[in-house]
Amino acid sequence: MSTDALYDRIATIYDPWSVSVTEDVELYVAEAVASGGPVVELAVGTGRIAVPVAKAGIRVIGVDQSSAMLARAREYAEREGVWELVDLRQGDLREPPVDERVPLVTVPFRSLLHMVDEEQKLRALRAAASLLLPGGRLVFDVFAPSREDIEETDGLWLEREPGIFERADWDLRTRTLALSVRGSEEATTFELHWLSAPEWHHLIEEAGFVVDDLYGWFDRRPYEGGEDQIWVCRRPR
Ligand SMILES: C[S@@+](CC[C@H](N)C(=O)[O-])C[C@H]1O[C@@H](n2cnc3c(N)ncnc32)[C@H](O)[C@@H]1O
Incomplete structure (x- = not known):
């Protein structure tokens, strides 16, 4: 997509x-x-x-x-x-x-x-x-992410702002971050390639x-x- x-x-x-x-x-x-x-x-x-x-x-x-x-x-x-x-x-x-x-x-x-x-x-x-x-x-x-950033966030849904959640899935092999965002009705996942x-x-x-x-x-x-x-x-x- x-x-x-x-x-x-x-x-x-x-x-x-x-x-x-x-x-x-x-x-x-x-x-x-x-x-x-x-x-x-x-x-x-x-x-x-x-x-x-x-x-x-x-x-x-x-x-x-x-x-x-x-x-x-x-x-x-x-x-x-x-x-x-x-x-x-x-x-x-x-x-x-x-x-x-x-x-x-x-x-x-x-x-x-x-x-x-x-x-x-x-x-x-x-x-x-x-x-x-x-x-x-x-x-x-x-x-480009640090190892600490990856370790602290990988695969976790974190409430970034009230009612808005973010999840980072890091792939070190391909150097791709799949970033998911969701609110009460909206949601998406997009990729970032560092x-x-x-x-x-x-x-x-x-x-x-x-x-x-x-x-x-x-x-x-x-x-x-x-x-x-x-x-x-x-x-x-
Ligand atoms: C992280 S947002 C940045 C928006 C804004 N520059 C800011 O600083 O808040 C990324 C934006 O890139 C746009 N985008 C992604 N790929 C694109 C492309 N190939 N051509 C034009 N816009 C694109 C998305 O639609 C989105 O609005």
Whole structure:
């Protein structure tokens, strides 16, 4: 089943499910403001990042496969009074329906891990590169789990937010996380496919980027081998 249908099933609980995820907003907004915009956000979801970017005065083109997630993003942008700065388009991030060339492309909240293998990740990175002006930047975050994280969560239903449960099933052989989410009526399972930092670095360079920075957290501390990787890549001039 495509991730389109998978996210359609949880669009109504996506925001309450991810309500505690706020640590990344400031970095993405700062990058957007520094770029001057417009920004293309691939896998824009419900606008969790795109709407704060628009509220900072930057135009955002948001691409997502899921019509239900895009409908939530539209509601959010309207509610916050920034709909005129948010341009939502339904499509696959590997073939984004975007003719514009921009100074910044972002893929927040681990969305590139929906790409099942290195070939698909490379397709996505190349698609991002094709949207950038010379000298433009791609910023995205991904993770690779620690052994402790796997041991603490594997196969357990945990109440992540009131009434919203999450279960992680880790497959170390294929490096796949099957993440299940359920609310009172909604439920879905989708897969995330992680890579090591050196593997990402290789793919990023193969897609034609130069790596400007690799952070280990959204406060821009350097990456020192932890779970989170925040990549800042540049398309050479
Ligand atoms: C974890 S959510 C991230 C949403 C948003 N960027 C955020 O930070 O909250 C992942 C999103 O990726 C979208 N997605 C997954 N595969 C996709 C693809 N191939 N093309 C476009 N969107 C995709 C899903 O529909 C979902 O909205």
